[in-house]
Amino acid sequence: MRGAGPAAPALGALRRLLCLAPVPAGQSPAFLRDRLIALPLLTVIAFGSLSLAYGDVHGDSSRIADRTAPALVELTRAEVALDQAQKEANSVLQGPELIGLGQTYPTLITRATQNLNEAAQSPALSASQRQGLQVVSGLVVDYNGYIGTADRNRDDPTLKKAYLSYALSMLCETTDGGTGGRTDGAGGTGGTSSTGSTGSGGGAGTPAGCADRTVRGYEATTIQDRIGSLERSLRADLDHEAGWDTGPVILAAVACAAYALLAVGLFRTLTFLKARFRLLSLPLAATVLPLLAVPVLVLGTVQVQHGQADVRRIADGELTRVSSAAPAVQLSRTAGTAAAPGSIDELQQRIAGAMRRAHSAGWASVTGFILPAGLLGAAVTGWALLAYRRDYVRVPRREDYR
Template structure:
C-alpha cells in the first residue's frame, strides 16, 4: 500500500507540474498573440505587439502562399499538360481504329487492292495518331515509366504499319494478305469477344471486330489500343489526385485562416491603442502593412474556383476516354456543317478547355500573384515591426526626458 501511495503521489506531482508549465506557456503565448491594452503598460504592450504581429504576418502569408501555390500549380499542370495529353491520347486511339477500318476496306478484297490500295484516309489517320503520340511524349505530363510505355506503343505502331504494308504488297495472294491484315489488327486492338477472336480471317469478320469495351489491367495490356487506354487510365487517376483537396492544402488553409484572423484583430486593436494612448489618429505605416490583406479574399476565391474547375472536368475526361467511337468521328467528318456530336473528340476537348479556362475569378488573371504572396508577407511583417519599433523607441525617448504619456 505504501508503494502504491508513493506512485500515486509522484504521478499527481508530475501532472501538477506539467499543468503549471503548460499554463505558464499558454499564458505567455496568449499574452503575445492577444495582449490587452487596458491595464497594460505602454512599453509592455508595444513589445508584445512587436513580437506577435510580424510573426503572425509571416506565418499567415507563408501558409497561404503554400496552399494557394499548390492549387494554382495543380491547375496549371492540368490545363497545360495533363488535359492536352488526355485529348491527344483519345484522338490517337480513335484515329488508329479508323485507320484499321480503312485498311480492312482497302485490303479486304483483291479488286479493291488492285483499284486503289490503301486509302488516303488511312494514311491521314495513321499519321495523325503518330503525331498525337509525339505530342503526348512532349507534353511533360508523363512519368518516366509512362514515357517508356509510350515508346513501346510507338514501336508497336511502327510494326503495325509494316504489317499493313506487307498485306498491301501481297494483294494478289488473298490468304497471305488476310492473315497479315488479321495479325495487324491483333497488334492494334483486342477483339470484343472470344468468338470474334476465333473467327476465320474474312473481310466481314475483320470489319465487324471492335476493341473490347473492358480493357485489361495495365500490366496485361499487349495491343496498341489497350496500352493507350492504360495510359489514359493512369492520367485520369493523376487528374483525380490533383482535383481532390489534399491534406497539405487543407492544413495550409486552416493555419492561414486562423493566422489572418489574429493578425487582422491585432492590427485593429493596435490602431485603437495608438489612438487612445498616443493620440495617433491613423498610423500610415500600419495601414500600408494591412494593404496586402485586401487581396487575400480574391486569391482565396480564385483558388477555390480553380479547384472546382479541375473537379468538374473529370466527367468530361471520362467521356473522352471511354465514350468516343470511330463512328462518331466518321459522322463528324462526313457532315462537317452540322453541329458536332457531343461525344466527338473535338467537342469534348473544347468543353474540357473551356471548363479549365473558367477556373478562376472573372476579370484579370490572378495566378501570376502566387509567387509574390510570401514576399508580400515578409514586407508586411517588416513594415509592421519597423513601425512598432519606431513608436516604442519614441515613447522610451520621451519618457526618459520626464514626459508623462
C-alpha cells in the same frame, strides 16, 4: 488548482503574444514589445502558408490546362485514328474489289503517329509513361507493316486475311469470330496461328473484331490496351491534381488561423496607439490592405477549383466514352466548321473553356506576389512598432511630473 499554477504564466504570455490579452495599466512598453514580436511573426506565417497553399492549387491548375488534359486528348485522338484506320483497311482490303488502300488509311496512320508524338513530348508524362508510349509507337509501326503486307498480297486472299488478322491482333484483343490465333503484341505471331483458319471462324465467315478492353497492367500487350493503360494513368494524375490534397488543406487552415489572429492584433494595436499616444499609425493601417485581398484570393481559388472539377468530369466521363466508342465520333473537322457534339474537338474546346472561364492563368500570376507582400508587411510592422516603442521610452509621462 496547484497544478494550474505553473501553467498560468505561460498561458498569459501566450495570450499576450497572440494579441488576445488586455493591456494592464502601466504595461504599455511590454505591450509594444509583445506586438513587436507577435505581429511580424503572424504576418510571415499567414502569408507564407497562404503562398504555399495558393501556389499548390494554382500550380495544379496550370498542369491540368497545359499538360495533363492536352496529353490525354492526344492519346484519345491517336486511339480513335487507329480504330478508324483498322476499319478503313478492313473495308477496302476485304471488299470484293481488288483495290489498294488509297489515301484515307495512310492519312489516319500518319495522324495517329503525330498524336502519339505530341503526347510523348508532353511534360505531363513521367519517364515510365513516356517509355510505354515509345513502345506503343513501335507497335504502330509494326501494325502498319502488317497492313502494308496485306495490301501487297491483296491478290492472295489467304495471305491477305492472315496479315489482316495479325494486324488486328496487334491492335486489340480480338473476338473469336475470325481469327485462329493472335500475336504476342510485339510483332511476332504467337500460338498456332495458321493462314488457313484465318478469316473464317469455324466456317461461319464472321469477320474478326475488337473485344472489350478489359486487359490491364502487365498483361496489356496490344496497342489499344497499352494506350488505355496510359489514359488511366493520366486520368489518375488529373484526379490527383484536381483534388484537395492534405498539405494545402492544412496550410490553408494555418493561414486562416494566422490571419484571424493578425487581424485582431492589428486592430487592438491601432486602438492602443490611438488611446495611449493619440496617434493614427499610417504604416500599420497600410498593412491592413493586403488582408483585404485575402477574401478575393479565396474566391479565385474556389473558382479555379470548380474549373478543375469540370475538366475532371469531362475527362473521366465523356472523353472516356469517346475513347471506348471510337468509330462513332468525329476525329477532326474542317477549318471554319463547328465541332460536332460529342467529338474530341468539342470536348477539347469544353476543357479549354472550363479553365478559361475560371481565369486560371490570371489567378496563378498572383502567386509570386503573396510572400513578398507578407515579408514587406512584416518589415513595415516591425519598423513602426520599434519606432513607437522607442518614442514611448523617451517621452516623459505625466506621472513623472507629479
